[in-house]
Amino acid sequence: MNDFSDHIGIIGAGISGLALGCTLAKEGYSSIIFEKNNELGSHGAGISISPNGLKVFKSLGLEESLNHSSKLGLTSEIYSYDECVYSADSKVRTTSRESLYKVLLNEYLSLGGSIYFNHELENIDIPIELFILKIISPIKFSILLLAMALNQNVEISFLVLI
Ligand SMILES: Cc1cc2nc3c(=O)[nH]c(=O)nc-3n(C[C@H](O)[C@H](O)[C@H](O)COP(=O)(O)OP(=O)(O)OC[C@H]3O[C@@H](n4cnc5c(N)ncnc54)[C@H](O)[C@@H]3O)c2cc1C
Numbered sequence: 708m709n710d711f712s713d714h715i716g717i718i719g720a721g722i723s724g725l726a727l728g729c730t731l732a733k734e735g736y737s738s739i740i741f742e743k744n745n746e747l748g749s750h751g752a753g754i755s756i757s758p759n760g761l762k763v764f765k766s767l768g769l770e771e772s773l774n775h776s777s778k779l780g781l782t783s784e785i786y787s788y789d790e791c792v793y794s795a796d797s798k799v800r801t802t803s804r805e806s807l808y809k810v811l812l813n814e815y816l817s818l819g820g821s822i823y824f825n826h827e828l829e830n831i832d833i834p835i836e837l838f839i840l841k842i843i844s845p846i847k848f849s850i851l852l853l854a855m856a857l858n859q860n861v862e863i864s865f866l867v868l869i
Pocket residue numbers: 718719720721722723724741742743744747748750751752753754755756757826827828829854855856857858859860861
């Protein structure tokens with residue numbers, strides 16, 4: 708059995724998995740991301756990042772990289788039929804999902820992170836402290852974090868193993 712108990716396992720190379728990997732690396736923790744697809748996803752061509760999300764990019768030191776590949780909206784307006792009922796300065800940045808992934812992926816890899824594509828988590832077996840991947844043999848982790856918001860089809864008894 709592959710023993711990665713000195714790494715933190717992250718399931719899913721989406722925005723949260725990549726941001727989590729960067730955060731852990733900056734705190735000195737090694738991680739490995741397992742992604743079921745053979746490349747990063749691209750559902751939803753554009754993505755707008757609210758001030759809360761922008762704070763995360765700032766704390767990761769990625770504000771400048773994100774600013775290069777995104778635009779700050781000038782105003783946010785809400786319409787009721789033809790009438791504008793709310794208008795305010797926008798604090799939301801809009802970019803493409805592809806660019807957003809690129810910023811996070813480059814940072815994660817430059818911090819020494821690894822991604823295994825075509826590796827799908829199918830279930831977690833708590834009593835023997837391992838989780839089973841579809842393609843390769845069982846892998847042992849002491850900590851496993853799930854970051855797979857839009858596609859949850861895994862049999863899970865507990866979210867984190869410590
Ligand atoms: C069309 C659309 C437009 C959107 N627009 C916006 C927007 O403008 N602003 C905004 O803030 N949010 C937007 N969202 C929501 C946003 O996309 C999600 O909140 C965000 O993608 C969640 O990121 P995540 O990393 O948690 O999950 P995901 O993006 O779902 O990433 C999870 C990853 O885990 C992988 N995975 C899943 N199951 C497994 C498994 N068993 N084993 C291994 N890997 C697995 C998936 O392949 C995927 O790569 C939009 C969503 C959609 C669908």
